Amino acid sequence: MQEMYREMGISPKVYEYGEKVLSGLKERFSKIDETAEYNQMKVIRAMQKCRVSAECFQSSTGYGYNDMGRETLEAVYADFFHTESALVRPQITCGTHAIAAAIAANLLPGDELLSISGKPYDTLEEVIGIRPCPGSLAEYGITYAQVDLLPDGSFDLEGIRRAIKPNTKMVEIQRSKGYLPRPTLSVEQIGQAIACVKSVRSDIICMVDNCYGEFVETMEPTDVGADLMAGSLIKNPGGGLAPIGGYIVGKEELVDRAAYRLTTPGLGKEVGATLGVNRSFFQGFFLGPVVTANALKGAVFAAGIYEKLGFDVVPDGKEPRYDIIQAITFHDPAKVIAFCRGIQAAAPVDSYVTPEPWAMPGYDSDVIMAAGAFIQGSSIELSADGPIKPPYAVYFQGGLTWPHAKLGILMSLQKLYEEGLVDLK
Ligand SMILES: *Cc1c(COP(=O)(O)O)cnc(C)c1O
Numbered sequence: 001m002q003e004m005y006r007e008m009g010i011s012p013k014v015y016e017y018g019e020k021v022l023s024g025l026k027e028r029f030s031k032i033d034e035t036a037e038y039n040q041m042k043v044i045r046a047m048q049k050c051r052v053s054a055e056c057f058q059s060s061t062g063y064g065y066n067d068m069g070r071e072t073l074e075a076v077y078a079d080f081f082h083t084e085s086a087l088v089r090p091q092i093t094c095g096t097h098a099i100a101a102a103i104a105a106n107l108l109p110g111d112e113l114l115s116i117s118g119k120p121y122d123t124l125e126e127v128i129g130i131r132p133c134p135g136s137l138a139e140y141g142i143t144y145a146q147v148d149l150l151p152d153g154s155f156d157l158e159g160i161r162r163a164i165k166p167n168t169k170m171v172e173i174q175r176s177k178g179y180l181p182r183p184t185l186s187v188e189q190i191g192q193a194i195a196c197v198k199s200v201r202s203d204i205i206c207m208v209d210n211c212y213g214e215f216v217e218t219m220e221p222t223d224v225g226a227d228l229m230a231g232s233l234i235k236n237p238g239g240g241l242a243p244i245g246g247y248i249v250g251k252e253e254l255v256d257r258a259a260y261r262l263t264t265p266g267l268g269k270e271v272g273a274t275l276g277v278n279r280s281f282f283q284g285f286f287l288g289p290v291v292t293a294n295a296l297k298g299a300v301f302a303a304g305i306y307e308k309l310g311f312d313v314v315p316d317g318k319e320p321r322y323d324i325i326q327a328i329t330f331h332d333p334a335k336v337i338a339f340c341r342g343i344q345a346a347a348p349v350d351s352y353v354t355p356e357p358w359a360m361p362g363y364d365s366d367v368i369m370a371a372g373a374f375i376q377g378s379s380i381e382l383s384a385d386g387p388i389k390p391p392y393a394v395y396f397q398g399g400l401t402w403p404h405a406k407l408g409i410l411m412s413l414q415k416l417y418e419e420g421l422v423d424l425k
Contacts, residue, residue, distance in 0.1 A: 008407065009345070014414045017424050018406070021304040025317075028300050032293045039215045039289035046079035047286065057279040064273030073281055074269075077249055080285075081222045081229065085255035087269060088233075088247040090277045091262060095211045095232030096123040098246030102230045103127070103170065105261035106205055106254055109141035111169035116160050116193060117185060118148040121178045121209065143167075153183035155193040161200055170205040171197050175221060176212040176323040179395050181314060184322040187217050191224025198225065205254060211235055212323040212379075212397070215292040228254045234378040236292045236324065239284030240400040243277060243375055291380060292324060295398050298382065298405025299326040302396060305413060309422050324380075329393040333357075335421050336386035336394050340370035342412030343384040343396065346404070347372020357388045365389035382408045 005015045056069035064070070070088075077086035092098045104127070107113060113128065125131045129138025138144065145168075147159045160171075173193060177184045185193075194206045207228040208221040214236035222229050231237060233245035248258045259268040303326055304317040312329040315321055330336050337357065344355050350372040357366035371383035379398050382405055386394035399405025416422045 005407075005410070008411075010407075010410045010414050011417070013424055014410055014417055017413065018301075018305065018410050021308060022301065025297075025300060025304055029297055032296050032300070035218055036215070036289045036293035038218045039292075042080055042218075043076075043286055043289060046076045047282070049079055050075040052076065052282060056282065059276040059278060060273045061275065062273055063271045065270060067272070067274050067278075069278035069282075070272065070274050073278065073285075076282070076285065077247055081220050081249040083222050083229075083249040083255075084252040086247060086249040087255050087259050087262065088245065088281065089262065089272050090243075090245045090275060090281075091272050092233075092246030092248070093244065095209075095230070095235065095246055096121070096127065098230040098232065098248055099124060099209050099211075100127040101262050102207060102228050102248045102250075102254070102258045103172065104137060105257040106207075106228065107137065107142045107169055110167060112143045112145055112165060112167045113137065113170050113172060114160075114163055114168050115144070115146045115172045115174070116155060116163075116197070117172075117174045118146065118182065119180070120172065120174055121211070124209075149182060153185075155185075155189060155196070157193070157196045160193065160196055164197065164200045164204070168201070168204055170207055172207050172209065173221070173226075174209040174211075176209070177314075177325060177327075178211075179325075179327075181327065181393070183315065183319075184213070184325070186320070186322045187219045187221055187224055190221045190226070194221075194225035207250075212325055215289045216296065216322055216324065222249060227251050228258075233281065233284070234375055235380050236295075237285055237288050238281070238375075238378075238380065239287035239291045240375070240378065240380050241280040241284035241287065243280060245277070245281065291400050294400060294402040294405060295324040295380060296321060297402045298399035298409060299324055299397065301406060302326050302328065302409045302412075305409060309424075325395055325397045327393050327395050329391045331390070331392050332421070333388050333392050334419065335416060336388065336392050337368055338415040338419050338421055339394050339396075339412045340368045340384050340386055342415035343370040343382060343408045344372055345415070346408040346411040347382065348404070349374060363387060384412075 060067040074086040126133035129136030208226040210231040228250035233242035303313045314327040357368040366388040369385040373381040382399040384396040
């Protein structure tokens with residue numbers, strides 16, 4: 001084994017350092033496997049109940065009326081997430097689109113959207129109009145308010161009660177930390193916050209941004225009261241196979257409105273050709289629990305290594321995990337760059353390119369990104385990015401297989417080691 005790693009460019013010292021860390025992770029890994037096992041059953045049960053058949057993998061074109069595969073897949077999602085309805089479409093271009101459609105479809109002029117998990121994901125700022133953009137909710141007279149999480153990362157239940165106004169129509173909760181230095185919210189915590197909102201007014205729509213959270217726990221936010229939830233298929237639930245897409249699940253009336261928003265009033269869910277993606281959506285959802293477990297093992301391994309080296313890691317090697325993102329703070333741009341170059345060098349695709357920091361649109365500093373993915377931008381595949389600004393943190397996620405995630409992390413350490421940026425004692 002060590003010889004194979006040496007051929008891949010991992011020196012014995014780095015390999016042994018990794019093995020030492022790994023030997024302490026057996027219990028963590030078996031917990032992760034247990035969750036995957038449970039969720040695998042849940043997926044298979046849903047597929048059996050909905051009578052998934054070979055006909056479901058056929059494709060439609062044009063209007064896409066009566067696409068059996070699409071309709072069955074949506075039934076599978078609704079069954080898995082325990083919701084009345086689901087919308088799972090390649091016409092949903094990304095996670096932001098899914099979340100935006102779910103939110104915008106269910107708010108009318110004069111309504112207020114209240115985020116209770118602090119600032120939402122960057123791309124939603126323009127959707128809401130926190131940063132002005134044509135077509136934002138703000139332009140349509142939908143107001144926005146926000147309750148920040150408490151310093152310990154938990155919900156500010158008192159603040160939430162106070163912030164609810166007569167025109168508060170929807171509460172938005174972001175499960176994952178995204179790229180903010182705060183803890184990710186557990187399904188249990190989300191349930192408590194929803195109960196708090198509903199105790200003030202039971203008709204407030206509780207909407208969850210579930211990106212990066214699917215399959216990480218045995219329950220999902222829709223099991224603890226979420227009325228509406230959305231996510232991306234090039235993250236966990238696409239299992240690495242979905243080439244595009246997003247999903248929206250929840251109460252039928254709310255999902256129907258999202259469908260009318262996505263296509264048009266009148267047409268709703270009835271149109272939307274699947275253009276050959278049905279099989280990859282089904283098979284990706286089937287693989288999702290184990291793929292998510294593989295990514296989680298990579299994140300835990302990275303936390304273990306970089307924590308042992310003395311860097312700040314969020315979450316740390318022992319904390320419970322509620323999403324697949326790992327943050328490592330290096331306080332040194334050279335280390336961020338070396339880390340990302342290691343992730344790139346271990347990729348099955350584009351391993352020979354050297355990532356460089358650049359001024360990406362939408363960011364206020366140079367950013368370096370590493371990804372060698374089969375699906376462009378897929379972040380369930382092993383990928384890392386680091387804004388080149390203090391505190392010089394790198395965010396890392398994904399890994400379709402655990403051995404690849406392991407190689408990627410060892411390669412990141414190898415690059416740091418070769419440049420004399422870490423001391424492997
Ligand atoms: C990825 C992500 C989004 C947006 O998804 P895109 O597919 O990049 O548009 C929204 N919220 C969270 C928490 C995410 O991680």
